[in-house]
Amino acid sequence: MTTEMYLLAVLLALLLGLAVGKGWERYKLRDGRWIDRRRLRETPHYMLGLNFLVDGQVDQAIEELTHAASTDTDALEIQMILGNLYREKGQVGRAVNVHQLLLQRPDLTKLEHAYVLLCLGLDFRHGGFVDRALEAFQEVLQLDPRNRYALVNLQKLYEDQHQWGEALRLREQIAKIDSGLRQNDRQILGFLRNEIGSAQERTGDAAGAARTFAGAIDVDARTVPAYLNLGDVRERQGNLPGAVEAWERLIEAVPDHAYFAFDRLERAYRTLGTPHRFVDLCGRLIERDPPGWRPRLALARHLGAAGQHRAAFDRLLDALPHHPHGLAIHQQVWETLAALGFDAGLIRHYVELTREAVFYLDPHVCRRCRYRSTELLWQCPQCHEWNTFVEERIARAKDTAGATDAVSS
Numbered sequence: 264m265t266t267e268m269y270l271l272a273v274l275l276a277l278l279l280g281l282a283v284g285k286g287w288e289r290y291k292l293r294d295g296r297w298i299d300r301r302r303l304r305e306t307p308h309y310m311l312g313l314n315f316l317v318d319g320q321v322d323q324a325i326e327e328l329t330h331a332a333s334t335d336t337d338a339l340e341i342q343m344i345l346g347n348l349y350r351e352k353g354q355v356g357r358a359v360n361v362h363q364l365l366l367q368r369p370d371l372t373k374l375e376h377a378y379v380l381l382c383l384g385l386d387f388r389h390g391g392f393v394d395r396a397l398e399a400f401q402e403v404l405q406l407d408p409r410n411r412y413a414l415v416n417l418q419k420l421y422e423d424q425h426q427w428g429e430a431l432r433l434r435e436q437i438a439k440i441d442s443g444l445r446q447n448d449r450q451i452l453g454f455l456r457n458e459i460g461s462a463q464e465r466t467g468d469a470a471g472a473a474r475t476f477a478g479a480i481d482v483d484a485r486t487v488p489a490y491l492n493l494g495d496v497r498e499r500q501g502n503l504p505g506a507v508e509a510w511e512r513l514i515e516a517v518p519d520h521a522y523f524a525f526d527r528l529e530r531a532y533r534t535l536g537t538p539h540r541f542v543d544l545c546g547r548l549i550e551r552d553p554p555g556w557r558p559r560l561a562l563a564r565h566l567g568a569a570g571q572h573r574a575a576f577d578r579l580l581d582a583l584p585h586h587p588h589g590l591a592i593h594q595q596v597w598e599t600l601a602a603l604g605f606d607a608g609l610i611r612h613y614v615e616l617t618r619e620a621v622f623y624l625d626p627h628v629c630r631r632c633r634y635r636s637t638e639l640l641w642q643c644p645q646c647h648e649w650n651t652f653v654e655e656r657i658a659r660a661k662d663t664a665g666a667t668d669a670v671s672s
């Protein structure tokens with residue numbers, strides 16, 4: 264065979280292969296009949312359904328996709344989406360039916376099988392069938408051990424059951440998949456270890472709890488409750504200086520959440536006979552972060568408790584411009600004014616300063632789902648994410664006179 268003929272043969276084979284491939288892509292043998300797979304995309308229902316889906320119009324999306332599915336009953340992805348839409352609408356039974364029917368198909372690839380099981384697991388989780396959800400996600404992992412979505416859902420299920428050890432094991436697997444500890448993994452591992460420590464403490468294992476809390480801090484130095492808990496354990500063990508060390512370490516490591524340690528430290532310093540250390544601490548924090556209102560409020564409370572009401576009042580008036588909507592500051596102002604016999608001059612001064620303030624009592628918001636809470640929560644009760652709460656402050660917009668909602672981060 265000459266080289267030219269050889270090349271021609273190769274070219275012909277290639278073209279033939281392409282033609283067969285195209286045909287295969289377009290037609291599919293089903294029940295002994297050739298089906299044109301392009302038909303699906305030619306029905307308006309498929310396109311309309313997808314558009315409604317993107318637009319968040321679930322009912323219309325279901326209607327159109329149901330039409331499309333009746334055109335091509337073989338289309339796995341449409342059935343899968345339909346099932347998921349039923350789940351989103353709260354029709355869990357229907358979603359389970361759709362996904363279970365898909366599982367009975369004999370021609371599923373391993374990947375398709377895993378994805379249908381994943382959908383089924385989400386249906387069960389949504390419906391509160393914990394055991395069946397666990398089973399479904401575990402089956403997904405048998406088919407696809409690195410399925411991050413299944414791992415995350417399993418972790419969340421164990422968290423819901425307060426099985427922190429299992430949740431931690433899963434998060435460690437996820438961290439491995441993420442190759443190199445991401446900050447997010449680190450943070451969740453820290454919080455989970457902290458929960459394990461709290462559980463150990465409840466069973467009376469103080470020494471073990473202390474080690475676990477310290478481990479949580481080692482994994483992620485920003486695990487605020489681990490410092491608080493470590494100090495609390497040490498205090499209960501009679502080691503108050505050790506407790507102070509843990510709480511002071513929190514202030515160094517996470518200065519924006521220093522105030523969580525204020526009450527504990529103030530009490531401990533007083534017990535140790537060194538109350539001035541609290542005044543020094545607040546002074547250092549104010550110097551380090553001048554707009555910080557919490558050290559000023561804490562200092563005012565401390566001074567008030569010592570009978571120094573006039574000095575306390577000045578600290579509070581310093582704090583107010585930095586957080587004019589903080590109800591805690593206003594309440595402390597009125598307590599201080601009462602202690603000072605409602606001095607008319609001081610009241611006028613205060614009213615001048617707060618003329619523009621708007622009051623509200625829920626100053627924390629989840630960055631992920633906007634859930635509001637008066638307290639800063641470490642795990643959101645609505646979306647179950649860790650460490651997503653930020654203080655919400657209402658601030659005046661820079662260029663307009665109207666007040667605007669702003670989330671500080």
Ligand SMILES: [Zn+2]
Nearest residue numbers: 629632643646
């Ligand atoms: Zn949330």
